[in-house]
Amino acid sequence: MMKKLVINSAWCKGCGICAAFCPKGALEVVKEKVRRKEGTDCILCGQCELRCPDYAIYVDETKEDGNA
């Protein structure tokens, strides 16, 4: 099982909730879109996914054969 953080910028409205409540400070909002902050660690806890009102950020779990 592979986990990765996915950001769907097309749906992001830049409210900043995910970045504010990220326990590792691993997100930042630039020009009303969220992105991963350089030099920080994402621990794939999924706190951002829980509170994103726009479903624009989530932890994707992909099986090893590459299929969802």
Next chain:
Amino acid sequence: MAGVNMTGVSPKTAQVSDLIWKYMRPENMPHIWCPGCGHGIIMREVAQAVENLGIDRDKLMIVSGIGCSSRAAGYMDANTLHTTHGRAIAFATGIKIANPELEVIVLTGDGDASAIGGNHLIHACRRNIGLTVVVMNNSIYGMTGGQYSPTTPTGEFGTTAPYGNIDRDFDVAQLAIGAGATYAAKGSVYHVPQTVKLIENGIKHKGFSIIDVADVCPTYYGRKNKKGSAVNMMQYQKDNMVPADKAKTMTEEELKGKIVVGLLKETEYPEYTEEYQKIIDRFVKGAK
């Protein structure tokens, strides 16, 4: 997608999580709610609760009224009905009586539930009909421009309360308890896992259940009352949360401005559609 294959889930064609792909209609997204509006979080909480319970989407019915919150019926992928203002519970009552096997969930706003639809709310509570009502309570009428609602706290501002609201505010969950609801809980948009669990238990509960979820409206309520951004409003919920058990020991004065999260009431009482079925059975037997 909707109508094609309700029980199965088709392969993803949009960049979304499995949960959202299964329970929402991605072709209608991004939704129209403002940046930072908590409605999307509550809609996800409902989807997560349904997923945790493993309810078949063919047996899931989402009913909503009018208002920002009530757009939810258009975004969720199940049997959905978007009804007239305040009448979501009335329509839902009809659906439940005709189809008692359905899990009927009403998604409504604070104004829709307690002002325009206040009458329907108290009578559904009184009958103890098996509906689950999730109130997206942002304390203001968002869609029409920020008028104060029955849940706007006394002294707060709205476009129709420029000098401060002199009305006393409703506590929707307590109102429901007073009207006879057999399950009442309070959640929030910050305390997501707890709220998911409360919604889950509300759906499982036999009889009428209501979950009053403290929402954030940064666009109208936030601006009118200088509450800051959506982040500030979520932080406020985090800092001012009181568990329901502790809230029972606190005075009204101490609870002012606090966000109560937890179960307020859970009791048993005969469910309405079951009682109704008993009458049908009696006459069917009598006719033979």
